[in-house]
Amino acid sequence: MSHYAVFGHPVSHSLSPRIHAEFGRQTGIALDYTAIEATPAGFAQALDAFAAAGGKGANVTLPLKEAAFALCSVTSERARRAGAVNTLTRNDGQWHGDNTDGIGLVRDLTARLGLDLRGRRTLLLGAGGSARGVAPALLDAGVSELVIANRTPERADALVDLLGEPGRAHSRYWNDLVNEGDFALIVNATSASRDGLQEFSLPFALAASRTLAVDLNYGEAAIPFLAWAQAAGCRDRVDGLGMLVEQAAAAFELWHGVRPDTAGVYATLRGKDASLVTAD
Template sequence: MMATPPRFVVIGNPVGHSLSPAIHAQFAMETGTALEYATLLAPMEDFAGSASAFFEGGGRGANVTLPFKIEALRFAASATDRARLAGAANVLTSTGGRIAADNTDGAGLIADLTRNLGVSLAGARIALLGAGGAARGVIAPLLESRPAALVIANRTLDRAEALAKEFASLGPIEARTLAGVADGSFDVLINATSTSTKGTPLALAPGCLARGALAYDMAYGPAAKPFVEHARALGARGSDGLGMLVEQAAEAFLVWHGTRPATAAVLATMRARP
């Protein structure tokens, strides 16, 4: 009798729109890996209950999406350094019934910027817009890329200053208001605010972007379209975060299966979806 494939899920609320099942199915096909991967809708007030039931029922691993990434870190019995630095987890793994947390978002962003978009981060001036969980999760990997400067810009300066202070030992980082990036001439500008997902326009001043700069939105699909089009109208390259989604999934696949799948074909497939 054939063994039951290991089971994986993506947990969120909402979660029905998630591309993770399709991404991991294609990774599995490319690598010859047997697995089952589904979505798991957790009640807003009971992430821990849903996650516990999944793992107690034999689940092997879970991706975690909004709004549960901070809870996922608290839920786990142990965590990697990158999850602790991020203050959140998007990957949970069960080993002998013990749950470990990891965070692959930062690695996914760096992979998309450097491999897929051809951006050199070493020596670059980078602006990271937002000081919430999405921004926090990528600060350490961005600083590890040795930029000339990383500016955390937020609507309220105190939150940006708190993040800059916390990560100051890792590299050149400073805090500004969103208006404070207007004359920054940044080589890379990353939108980690919730404006795109909430349908709220985020205006960019022309002076915030250097010649040939990349303006990148962590959101993807229709939600990111206004930001990307606005950046292109200012003469910058523009990209949404679909590549980050695929690359962070590949990092999670590596955590679970010991091999990092190729991503180009998967990204092309996801990009071609209606």
């Protein structure tokens, strides 16, 4: 039986073991998938121990995605464009890193929900590991402009520089967003709700009825941003559960060479667990 895991801090909430167990049942692939708690300071040691015990691959959640990138000997183009890794594969005694967050988000929005992202002026809130994972994919999906805002502006500047598309990707100070007009797509990649903030404060002028509001969190952690979006008049509001399932499917395919069905897994998680609180 092959051994896989998800690393994070905290990680007890993670749905990845349940999702990958179901994917294994679907495809007839025997695997063992566990959640491993690792702080940023202890991540490298924990990953070494996992590899020594026969670990074949791993997912990486907050706050370790940028640290995972630094520990890889080989990285995919997607990971290099993001500067962050959420999927690790053990090959020839080395870790190979990829990032499936962005393709997971785009697939959820376009394939499952039938939405068209092309030509949308887009605001991305946050510049950490999750934002880094989805930013390149949003550009590839055809958004007309990507404005990145972070409470630490240097992080937003660094992400824009990494993307290398000065004509389409720009950074803005958080407090200056009031002057930006409205957006057709707003993506929340911040951890404000997970950090205990119960209200999400942004100018309502950023949104209109046609604005698609997306939170990379789901369940209770998505409530503050999606409540703001509803109050701002956004008709379409989406949380991150679908993205979570889709990025997991992309990782599963990298490891096993077969893509599992995501619709049934998504429906089960959505229907049975109203208490789910955070996204990987």
